[in-house]
Amino acid sequence: MTTDVTIDDLDHTYPDATAPTLCGVTLDVPAGTRTAILGPSGSGKSTLLSIIAGLSAPTGGDVRLAGRSVLTQPPHRRDLGVVFQRPLLFPHLTVAENIAFGLRMRRTDRKVIRRRVTELLDAVALRDYADRRSTELSGGQQQRVALARALAARPAVLLLDEPFSALDPQLRGDMRALLTDLHHREGTTTLFVTHDRDEATDIADHVAVLLDSHLAQHAPPAGLFRRPATLAVAQFLGGATNAIPGTAHPDRFDCPLGSLHLDTPHRGPGLLLIRPEAIVVAEQDGPNVIPATITAVTDRGTHLDVRATTSGHTLHLTTGPATPLRPGDETRLRLPPAHLSVVTP
Incomplete structure (x- = not known):
């Protein structure tokens, strides 16, 4: 079941840092929607995703899924699917086994696993690669497997941290289209970190712009470009x-x-x-x-x-x-x- 995400007055500062990574970030992500977290390098995008995923702890504020705080829950209890810039597949497992991994950890019935894996192999157009090792795949194919693995257990929220940035432009376009198709199919609440304006507008229903550790604006893509909230947002978006x-x-x-x-x-x-x-x-x-x-x-x-x-x-x-x-x-x-x-x- 998909769910909403609430980020409430979130702060984060790394030890010995002279400035905060995140400062008072508040963001509501409705269930079933896609939100791009857009900003330049060092703006706090990946840190925000890491806190939602439970891989980092904030210094203040809260993260709630379906209205309940998850800050005290370990990552595996948060019902999240996560895809990073690198696919991080298990090299000793086949494509099908990589996709099935999370379901097996949950002791899901074998027939259910086979059906879900087949369904996702078809969705990412890799059925003919089911028995290959991940090391035999191209970079784009590996990210397709990573997406399928993240969605296999039907997580409430899908988190993606610049998963296509290492791919060439043609592959990035193909992967954006695939992600859109998967969202229409699965309906999973999605937060997508990127520094690419075109990627954000292609993928997202809403775009949250992070600048200098602050949430500068959160709006649908058309509103963001037509009505930037500040001169800094306009400059970042090339509209000044x-x-x-x-x-x-x-x-x-x-x-x-x-x-x-x-x-x-x-x-x-x-x-x-x-x-x-x-x-x-x-x-x-x-x-x-x-x-x-x-x-x-x-x-x-x-x-x-x-x-x-x-x-x-x-x-x-x-x-x-x-x-x-x-x-x-x-x-x-x-x-x-x-x-x-x-x-x-």
Whole structure:
């Protein structure tokens, strides 16, 4: 049975460290959902997962599964499946035996074990490899076995600590798709640690951003990119390229580009943010449409990176490769209100 995870005001500091690894982290993960824990190296992502798994102890706060604290429970009592960056398979066991290992430790009926192992071998497309040793598999295949082994006992929560980071880009994409398929099949509450923004948005229903040991924001991927809570979150997500100073009112933002309509209320001085891919080349005047001069165009094959100047400011935008833009062109740019956010500098 899947369950919810509650992380309540969690602190952690390593012995002799001069700064905390985690500071006041509070996070609710509803049952059956997928949450990516996203952040740069050293932000505390793996430490957070390690505490949930019972491999590390916090210096403050609590971790609850289905409303009950698990801090006093050893790892094997927490009903968790865990997959690390390295598969950590048993080299002396076959693929099928690796997947069955946890079930055998629980003294599960042999017929149930065979049925579950066969089911998971099919799910990870490794039925033909059932009798091979793990040392005979590629890195991607080994991680497929590790995923199957973690899910074999139908854990309440699945924890993954950057399990695909050692794989090449094509394999990472394949593994993300597999993980999504497995989640639809199993419905297990999942927490996935990554430093890859694309990986987080591909896999997760919600993304929790850890920056400097703090939880900076927790939101669905679309909300995270469109409405970063702080300038630091926007910078980490690559959304601070266009930052225009001005003053916000409940329905508009007054700045050198003009008076721009806002969808979300905000008051006071701030920075207006809009991601490059959200700016639209407009064919006619209208709300939030501003005149601009194209100053640079770089063809990236799949898209164009464009710089344009307007009212003394440079805006960065991306467009489709067929958009007819050249340096020196006069054009109009629309800044859709749904993609505008205001943060405090």
